[in-house]
Amino acid sequence: MATASNLGTQSAPAQRRPENKLAERLKLTLDTDQLTNCMRCGFCQTACPTFNETGLEAASPRGRIALMKAVADGFMEPDQRFKEQMDLCLGCRACEPACPSDVKYGQLIEQARESIAAETDYPWHVKAIRTLFMERLFPHHGRMRVLGGMLKLYQRSGLRKLTQASGVMRLFPEHMRQMEAILPDASGDGVIRAWAGLGLPAAWESAQGGGRLLVIPPAGDGPKRARVGLFRGCIMDVLFTSTNVNTIKLLREAGYEVVVPTSQTCCGALHAHAGETASASRLARENIDAFAAAGVDFVASNAGGCGASLKEYDHLLHGDDRYAERAEDFARRVKDVAELLVERGEPLLPLRQLQRDQAQVVTYQDSCHLRNVMRVQQQPRTLLQSMPGVQLRELHGADRCCGSAGIYNLTQPQMSADVLDHKMEHVGDTEAQYIVTANPGCLLQMKWGIERAGLGGTMKAVHLVDFMAEALEERDGR
Numbered sequence: 001m002a003t004a005s006n007l008g009t010q011s012a013p014a015q016r017r018p019e020n021k022l023a024e025r026l027k028l029t030l031d032t033d034q035l036t037n038c039m040r041c042g043f044c045q046t047a048c049p050t051f052n053e054t055g056l057e058a059a060s061p062r063g064r065i066a067l068m069k070a071v072a073d074g075f076m077e078p079d080q081r082f083k084e085q086m087d088l089c090l091g092c093r094a095c096e097p098a099c100p101s102d103v104k105y106g107q108l109i110e111q112a113r114e115s116i117a118a119e120t121d122y123p124w125h126v127k128a129i130r131t132l133f134m135e136r137l138f139p140h141h142g143r144m145r146v147l148g149g150m151l152k153l154y155q156r157s158g159l160r161k162l163t164q165a166s167g168v169m170r171l172f173p174e175h176m177r178q179m180e181a182i183l184p185d186a187s188g189d190g191v192i193r194a195w196a197g198l199g200l201p202a203a204w205e206s207a208q209g210g211g212r213l214l215v216i217p218p219a220g221d222g223p224k225r226a227r228v229g230l231f232r233g234c235i236m237d238v239l240f241t242s243t244n245v246n247t248i249k250l251l252r253e254a255g256y257e258v259v260v261p262t263s264q265t266c267c268g269a270l271h272a273h274a275g276e277t278a279s280a281s282r283l284a285r286e287n288i289d290a291f292a293a294a295g296v297d298f299v300a301s302n303a304g305g306c307g308a309s310l311k312e313y314d315h316l317l318h319g320d321d322r323y324a325e326r327a328e329d330f331a332r333r334v335k336d337v338a339e340l341l342v343e344r345g346e347p348l349l350p351l352r353q354l355q356r357d358q359a360q361v362v363t364y365q366d367s368c369h370l371r372n373v374m375r376v377q378q379q380p381r382t383l384l385q386s387m388p389g390v391q392l393r394e395l396h397g398a399d400r401c402c403g404s405a406g407i408y409n410l411t412q413p414q415m416s417a418d419v420l421d422h423k424m425e426h427v428g429d430t431e432a433q434y435i436v437t438a439n440p441g442c443l444l445q446m447k448w449g450i451e452r453a454g455l456g457g458t459m460k461a462v463h464l465v466d467f468m469a470e471a472l473e474e475r476d477g478r
Contacts, residue, residue, distance in 0.1 A: 022078050022119040026071050029115045030108065035069045037103045038062065044095035044105070049401045049419045050088050058085050061095040061105050068112055078116075086112045088415065090408055091273055092368035092401035093308075097375075106373070107315060110272055117275025134276055138234045138266040139283060141190065148238030149188025156185075175413040182447040183239070190237045191230070191244035192260055198245070207293035211263035216248055218255045225255035225348075228340065229296035231287075233306050233440075234266040240440050246469035247302045247337050253472060254341055254348040258300075263290040269309035272316070273406050284313045285323055288330045299330070302337045302465050304367025304439035305406060307374050310334045336370055337465060338379035338438065347386040351471045362467070363395040363432040365423075365446060367439035371399060380438055380464050387471050395435075396426040402437075404445035417452070420445060424453040438464045 044061040045051050051060035058067060064085055070076040086109065093106045122130070137143050154160055163169060169177045187194065192214050195202060205213045218224050228251055232244050248258050264287055268280035287310070291299050301307030311334045317327040341348055362384060370376045384392045403409060403419035427435055427449065435446050446461040 020077055022115060023071055025115040025119055026068070026078060026112065027074075029111045030068055030072050031104070031111060032072065034104050034108050035065060035072060037101045038065045038069075038099075039101050040066070041100065043098045043100060047094040047098040047400075049090055049092060049094070049403070050415065053415060053418050053422075059088060061089075061099075061103075064089060064112075065103070065105065065108060068108060083116055083120075086116060088412065090368075090401050090403070090405040090415075090419075092405060093372035094368060094399065094401065096372055110275070110277070113273065113275035114277045115275070130274070130276075134271055134274065134279060138270065139279075141232075141234070141237070141262075141265070144234050144238050145188050145190050148186045148190075148241075151183075151186035151238070152188055155183075173413065175409065175417065178448055178451065179409065179444070182444060182451060184444075186239055187241040188238070189241060191232050191241055191248070192262070194241050194245050195248060205259075207261060207263070207290075208295065209289070209293045211261060211290065211293060213262070213294050214260040216252055216258040216260075218257050219252045220255075222255055224257050226257070226297040227295065228256045228258050228298045228300045229264075229291045229294050230258055230260045231264065231267070231299055231301045231306060231310065232260060233303055236303050236306065236440055240443075240463070243302060243440070243463050243465050246465045247300065249469055249472060250337065250341060250349060250465060251300060253350065256340065259294050259296060261290040261294045263293070265290070267306040267309040268316075269305050270406055272309065277316075280309075281316055281320070284316050284327065285320075288313065288323060288326050291330065291333075292326065296333065298340060299334045300337050300340055301334060302438070302463070303441075304336070304370030304374070304376075305441060307334060307336050308369035311374055334374075336374055336376045336379070336438065338383060339376055342379040342382050345382065347383050349383075349386075349468070349472065351387050351468070359389050359391050360434060361391050361393055361430070361432045362434040362436050363393050363427065363430040364398060364464075365395060365402060365427075365435055365437045365442060366398050367437060367442050368401050368405070370438055380436070383464065383468060384436060387468065390471075393430045393432055395430055397423065402442050402445045402449065404439075404441040406441060409445060409448070416445075420449045421452065424449045424455075427459075428453060428455060433459060434467065435459060435461050436464050436467050437461065 040062055042062055048060050057063040067082055067085060071078050089109050091109060095105050202214055202216045205215050207213050237244055251258050265283050268283035271280040301310060311331050313327040314331040317323045364381060364384060381392060384390060401419060402423050403416035409416040437443050437446060443461055443463055450456055450459050450461055
């Protein structure tokens, strides 16, 4: 059984130095009920990617909880090694379904990271980068579209080939060079402009309390199933614009009216994971207001990480007197697109056979947050199995993290690559032509894995929505 002592801590409470503000903040921030709920049974260990890679107790959920509790109880000081173990966690949350005590580990790790971020004096360039992306870019859709347009120019004007040929990319670490090579085509349009360019039905409405809504009616003449608000995301809407467009196509063909509120913002997932809880809470309130004004029955997400963040607004704002009840209502409305496309175990879409000479073998990689937080497992598989000419071959360890975890593949490249390489051993065993996933971060990571494994000539990674859209029988012919 894990104890504080076998994790390198002292056997008696330490004299806490007055200047150790992190220890005091952790003691105030960490949820003591969750810390004591952990029975140290170890069921979480086999589900934990970093424990499986290192074999270290401290690199497991049980070990990290023991470290947190040791700090909270005054048995140890949170030193650099403590911080490194908190950072090493992928945040995949696979430990939570495995836990018989229902310990909310994801909440604990975010509380620890919030404390670390608040008490860390980052170098000026790190502060500048965090501020640039977390505050100046991600929450502002217009700025993200400008960034997408600049990236599109880089990719399509010849600058990308020139940069690669000149050797400039060799100045960057190998993993960043590889990630740059597999980036999808960017867009400066976003889903609203892209939809307008298709000439398909749409209209503008004024939202209650201000703002505008793009309203897209359901296809065909049947009754409207429900009114769904599309969460377009920030990075999602400039790097995966076509996936957002295809999400609307699938939903309207299934009988939903789709609305896109222009006042929505970033989900706040990256902020929460980085310990920027105040910013994440601010973004949550803005999104709750935006979708409440749109009068939606559901909020649709096509990104597992974003959907999980939206789904946990009730926890994020539980202490907010004005928003706690509204956050609970919002969280109940959040659905992954796969949930909305399956009703009572049956898909709602008219699908045709893909234009291929033979049956396509596909395998499915679960998004950790979609599976472990939103608890969506079967619906994506049901949709794939319903597609004519598609054979779903289950992937051994599909429930294990691929190593993407937001920006983990940038901040912890070696661990991310180790986790990914073991994943690709099982992917290769499926002999599938497509590996399908339901989260943009996972999609990029699997593309990276395909290249690392030398499978680029025989396998492609694709988002579930895009794969299904190819087989959609659209009633308006587009």
